[in-house]
Amino acid sequence: MNAHTENTPGRYDAMVIGGGAAGLSAALIMGRSRLSTLVVDAGEPRNAPAVHMHGVLSRDGTSPADYLAAGRRELASYGVDVREGRVARAAADNGDGFLVVLADGTRARARRLVVATGLVDELPEIDGVAERWGRDVLHCPYCHGWEVRDLPFGVIAHPAMPAHQALMVSRWSKDVTLFLHTAGGLSAPDAALLDAAGVEVVTGEVAGLAVEDDRLTGVRLADGRIVPRSVVFVGARRLAARDDVLRELGAELRETPFGEFVAVDETGRTSLPGVWAAGNVTGPQEQVVNAVSRGYRAGVAISNELLFADLEAAAARRPAG
Ligand SMILES: Cc1cc2nc3c(=O)[nH]c(=O)nc-3n(C[C@H](O)[C@H](O)[C@H](O)COP(=O)(O)OP(=O)(O)OC[C@H]3O[C@@H](n4cnc5c(N)ncnc54)[C@H](O)[C@@H]3O)c2cc1C
Numbered sequence: 336m337n338a339h340t341e342n343t344p345g346r347y348d349a350m351v352i353g354g355g356a357a358g359l360s361a362a363l364i365m366g367r368s369r370l371s372t373l374v375v376d377a378g379e380p381r382n383a384p385a386v387h388m389h390g391v392l393s394r395d396g397t398s399p400a401d402y403l404a405a406g407r408r409e410l411a412s413y414g415v416d417v418r419e420g421r422v423a424r425a426a427a428d429n430g431d432g433f434l435v436v437l438a439d440g441t442r443a444r445a446r447r448l449v450v451a452t453g454l455v456d457e458l459p460e461i462d463g464v465a466e467r468w469g470r471d472v473l474h475c476p477y478c479h480g481w482e483v484r485d486l487p488f489g490v491i492a493h494p495a496m497p498a499h500q501a502l503m504v505s506r507w508s509k510d511v512t513l514f515l516h517t518a519g520g521l522s523a524p525d526a527a528l529l530d531a532a533g534v535e536v537v538t539g540e541v542a543g544l545a546v547e548d549d550r551l552t553g554v555r556l557a558d559g560r561i562v563p564r565s566v567v568f569v570g571a572r573r574l575a576a577r578d579d580v581l582r583e584l585g586a587e588l589r590e591t592p593f594g595e596f597v598a599v600d601e602t603g604r605t606s607l608p609g610v611w612a613a614g615n616v617t618g619p620q621e622q623v624v625n626a627v628s629r630g631y632r633a634g635v636a637i638s639n640e641l642l643f644a645d646l647e648a649a650a651a652r653r654p655a656g
Pocket residue numbers: 352353354355356357358375376377378379380381382383384385387388389390391420421422423451452453454456468469478479577580613614615616621622623624626
């Protein structure tokens with residue numbers, strides 16, 4: 336453990352819950368700031384089903400697993416501890432820092448917390464969608480649109496925003512079919528935009544995906560029709576933040592168009608003194624580079640806060656004059 340702060344033995348300066356892009360980035364900058372830091376990670380990053388990660392400058396096309404493994408290697412050189420495990424709960428530790436309990440009963444203490452536990456994409460219950468998620472069933476054209484450009488796309492409408500995803504992906508292919516599935520219908524403005532984008536609209540419920548030789552070949556409708564498609568875009572039914580630890584601690588939440596997420600300031604500081612949050616646990620729009628950036632900000636904010644807390648305590652102890 337580093338010992339460059341006014342800390343009690345056996346207690347970390349900072350603990351990061353979740354070792355994805357956001358958490359590892361926070362840990363990297365805190366380790367480099369000579370804070371004793373522990374990362375506890377359950378090992379289920381959101382993009383794990385995807386073979387390649389895109390849009391990450393200088394790491395475009397790397398596998399998500401290789402990216403995080405490289406991050407962990409970097410942490411090791413700054414003395415950051417990384418532990419596999421799941422945090423079951425965290426609680427204030429007699430008004431001074433936090434006591435964190437892992438699912439296996441292990442306990443750890445830390446002065447500050449960064450919660451970077453990500454979110455879960457709750458997928459529509461359509462036969463084949465979960466099985467092919469991240470392969471030829473996709474959600475984000477910025478992540479994977481280039482790799483499937485110009486192929487025949489299917490888009491399964493989200494009931495809340497039936498036209499949105501089909502319009503988005505029309506930049507990557509001129510052959511887009513929107514399946515209205517359970518979305519009631521289209522507004523006149525949406526219909527006009529879809530028409531302008533050359534998107535074909537198919538009504539009727541989707542029963543599942545047609546797959547041959549482990550390759551998506553079409554979208555199967557409840558009436559038995561199969562519309563040949565090579566790629567399907569679909570939005571999650573619900574984006575569920577993995578925020579149990581934050582909720583239990585009593586962090587304030589905010590309503591967003593995607594559901595409830597923890598309220599944070601620009602540095603990731605939550606409403607709870609000493610607790611930061613970063614990455615997808617704070618909102619679904621943080622792609623990998625954004626998650627890395629948010630983790631970095633949280634790490635710097637904690638480093639500064641502890642520096643001044645320790646200096647002020649030391650100054651108060653010095654004899655006057
Ligand atoms: C299929 C798919 C493909 C994607 N492709 C791309 C892409 O190409 N480019 C891109 O920029 N973005 C992509 N994304 C988005 C990307 O996954 C997120 O931006 C990124 O994962 C956010 O990082 P994070 O650190 O916030 O969360 P995560 O990466 O999800 O990491 C959170 C970590 O916290 C752990 N954890 C959760 N709860 C606990 C707990 N209680 N205790 C300990 N650990 C816990 C989890 O197991 C996980 O390891 C993709 C998303 C999906 C769904």
